[in-house]
Amino acid sequence: MNEEIVELALLQKIDHQIDGIDGEIQAEQNALDGKSGDLAEREASIVTLTERIDILEKERRTLEVEVTDEMVHVKDRQAKMMQVQTGREQTAILKEIEDGKKGVKEKEEKTVAIMEEVEQLTADIEENKNLFKGETELLQEETEKVKNAIAAINKRKKTQSNKRVRQAKKIKPQILRKYDTLRQHRNGLGVVNVLDGVCQGCFMAIPPQQYNLLLRGDKPLDCPTCQRIMYHEAAEAEA
Numbered sequence: 001m002n003e004e005i006v007e008l009a010l011l012q013k014i015d016h017q018i019d020g021i022d023g024e025i026q027a028e029q030n031a032l033d034g035k036s037g038d039l040a041e042r043e044a045s046i047v048t049l050t051e052r053i054d055i056l057e058k059e060r061r062t063l064e065v066e067v068t069d070e071m072v073h074v075k076d077r078q079a080k081m082m083q084v085q086t087g088r089e090q091t092a093i094l095k096e097i098e099d100g101k102k103g104v105k106e107k108e109e110k111t112v113a114i115m116e117e118v119e120q121l122t123a124d125i126e127e128n129k130n131l132f133k134g135e136t137e138l139l140q141e142e143t144e145k146v147k148n149a150i151a152a153i154n155k156r157k158k159t160q161s162n163k164r165v166r167q168a169k170k171i172k173p174q175i176l177r178k179y180d181t182l183r184q185h186r187n188g189l190g191v192v193n194v195l196d197g198v199c200q201g202c203f204m205a206i207p208p209q210q211y212n213l214l215l216r217g218d219k220p221l222d223c224p225t226c227q228r229i230m231y232h233e234a235a236e237a238e239a
């Protein structure tokens with residue numbers, strides 16, 4: 001294999017490792033972000049439950065006032081009952097009293113239902129608050145762990161980056177630029193092996209004539225499909 005391509009392939013290996021390290025850091029960060037997201041959701045649900053209780057309490061107070069008014073009205077009608085003479089008037093007042101009592105009963109039932117719901121919501125809030133407390137503590141521990149993990153990963157990255165700087169110096173600037181550009185536009189892969197006439201970057205076959213040139217190994221060639229710099233190295237199973 002062409003000496004320059006050998007160095008370039010080595011650089012690609014180092015870059016691949018650095019990409020992997022970046023992926024590890026991202027994964028750690030994503031996991032942590034996911035957990036803080038869950039915690040924020042928990043906090044938001046506590047707010048929602050609290051708001052629901054406020055609405056219900058307002059409703060309950062309105063009902064209370066309405067029940068008082070209704071009872072006053074019923075008492076008033078009962079007093080009026082004593083004074084009326086005709087059966088028709090009595091029937092009308094009796095109906096009013098009955099409707100009033102019915103209204104009171106319905107509103108009292110509604111009040112009971114509200115109180116039951118408030119009780120349930122209060123318990124839910126309590127549970128969520130306890131969970132929130134525990135989860136906050138866990139997240140703090142987790143954040144510390146991730147911070148340390150990322151620091152350790154970054155140490156490894158630094159080593160690889162130093163290695164990369166040294167390796168890059170072995171490559172002609174022009175080729176290095178081409179390789180870096182290819183990496184940017186070709187999913188991190190700038191130099192590729194060709195196995196059985198197939199580019200391992202884009203998995204397209206390369207013309208036999210070019211493949212033969214490549215097998216001779218004295219000149220760098222670009223893949224006609226993905227433009228990556230090609231080399232040939234027999235697969236381990238073949239070697």
Ligand SMILES: [Zn+2]
Pocket residue numbers: 199200201202203204223224225226227228
């Ligand atoms: Zn290709």
